[in-house]
Amino acid sequence: MRALSRAVGFSFLFSHPLSRTFFPLHSAHEPCALPWDDGGRAVVTLAVAQERSGREREKESQGQQRHIRKFELCPGRMIGGSHPCFIIAEIGQNHQGDIEIAKKMIKMAKDCGADCAKFQKSELEYKFSKRALERPYNSKHSWGKTYGDHKRHLEFSHDQYRELKKYADDIGIFLTASGMDEMAVEFLHELDVPFFKVASCDANNFPYLEKTARKGRPMVISTGMQSMETIRRVYKTVKEHNHKFTLLQCTSAYPLDPKEVNLSVIRKYQEEFPDVPIGYSGHEKGIYITVAAVAMGAKVVERHVTLDKTWKGNDHEASLEPSELAELVRAIRLVETAMGSPVKQMLPCEKTCHDKLGKSVIAKVKIPKGTVLSLDMFAVKVGEPKGIPPEHMQQLVGKKIKVDVEEDDSILADMIE
Numbered sequence: 001m002r003a004l005s006r007a008v009g010f011s012f013l014f015s016h017p018l019s020r021t022f023f024p025l026h027s028a029h030e031p032c033a034l035p036w037d038d039g040g041r042a043v044v045t046l047a048v049a050q051e052r053s054g055r056e057r058e059k060e061s062q063g064q065q066r067h068i069r070k071f072e073l074c075p076g077r078m079i080g081g082s083h084p085c086f087i088i089a090e091i092g093q094n095h096q097g098d099i100e101i102a103k104k105m106i107k108m109a110k111d112c113g114a115d116c117a118k119f120q121k122s123e124l125e126y127k128f129s130k131r132a133l134e135r136p137y138n139s140k141h142s143w144g145k146t147y148g149d150h151k152r153h154l155e156f157s158h159d160q161y162r163e164l165k166k167y168a169d170d171i172g173i174f175l176t177a178s179g180m181d182e183m184a185v186e187f188l189h190e191l192d193v194p195f196f197k198v199a200s201c202d203a204n205n206f207p208y209l210e211k212t213a214r215k216g217r218p219m220v221i222s223t224g225m226q227s228m229e230t231i232r233r234v235y236k237t238v239k240e241h242n243h244k245f246t247l248l249q250c251t252s253a254y255p256l257d258p259k260e261v262n263l264s265v266i267r268k269y270q271e272e273f274p275d276v277p278i279g280y281s282g283h284e285k286g287i288y289i290t291v292a293a294v295a296m297g298a299k300v301v302e303r304h305v306t307l308d309k310t311w312k313g314n315d316h317e318a319s320l321e322p323s324e325l326a327e328l329v330r331a332i333r334l335v336e337t338a339m340g341s342p343v344k345q346m347l348p349c350e351k352t353c354h355d356k357l358g359k360s361v362i363a364k365v366k367i368p369k370g371t372v373l374s375l376d377m378f379a380v381k382v383g384e385p386k387g388i389p390p391e392h393m394q395q396l397v398g399k400k401i402k403v404d405v406e407e408d409d410s411i412l413a414d415m416i417e
């Protein structure tokens, strides 16, 4: 304590007799008392608050972390607890089937500060039935007459995936893909992706979930198009084989209307699955909703990215262009910093404002020496010098004043018997 006092140059403050008898300094475990004596006391009290706040923050975050599971999603990159939100740039099929565009997009994700670039890997005959592949796809977003032709145009080969993985490794960004069927998961396992992404359309595919979970890699599981009952079953099924997984709230509509986002499901998941980091996969336009998800505690977020929103393809419109992705990353990091601590107390950075505008107990009338104080003698104003803070006003009642106090003067601690 002395060291602290010396550090701020007010070593005398703790020896004032009134500080312990009339307005005791609170112990580290009690709520912080506001300074009531003068600016010097304010500095010391703030320094104590700062020291305690560090300890409390540590204790509190240890407490939280016992309940919120954290795990290593990618080599050297933990998620959950107080680790930064993991940001997935979902390239998906926005590469238009062109590997050079895909590489540009991986580089863009890296340059914008995303943690990971993600694709969608299908083994089309395993993901789709023959008739589904043959169905006509008459959309302005179609790359072929049938859905099969369309998907074949957008699908990279195993060799192309190896090339993309090497490229991502070389430039230093994690790369993974959703395995859109069991065979694709086999290939991604062989490709040695850091984690498996499970797309919403496989969240109710229990044989797939079980096999994927058994492989032992961490999993990021999206939950669009599902019911709470199904998600409870997903939790149980995956947990039996693999503790390293996250659940992402998701609504599978492109672009997603804000009315259908239901960020509140994040809270629901946090309550129902307190040992799982919860995240958000968004298909809305813009970045605000995703930033809000992080403020609600999303530990992983995924957003589609594009080089140009006007390009052909189902997902471009709801995707983020590079400037938006960079802004999203900045906003998320800023909000994470701002989340801070739930310990409410006056902070050192508030001292300047407190010195200038913090209020004190002021004499409403002239108070002659020897008067027994009562509430009607007090006003609350910004005083000069700073006096007893108003929250201690009641404690003055019944005490005797040692000196004559003029109307509008600050009432100071050493004026009280």
Ligand SMILES: CC(=O)N[C@H](C=O)[C@@H](O)[C@H](O)[C@H](O)COP(=O)(O)O
Pocket: 092, 093, 120, 141, 199, 200, 201, 252, 254, 313, 314, 315
């Ligand atoms: C649910 C799901 O898989 N959704 C994916 C991820 O969000 C999407 O990227 C789809 O692959 C895409 O919207 C399909 O578009 P098309 O049908 O034009 O290929």
Ligand SMILES: C=C(OP(=O)(O)O)C(=O)O
Pocket: 119, 120, 178, 197, 198, 199, 200, 201, 222, 223, 224, 248, 250, 252, 281, 302
């Ligand atoms: C469809 C996917 O994700 P989500 O369900 O999160 O949109 C995906 O990862 O391919």
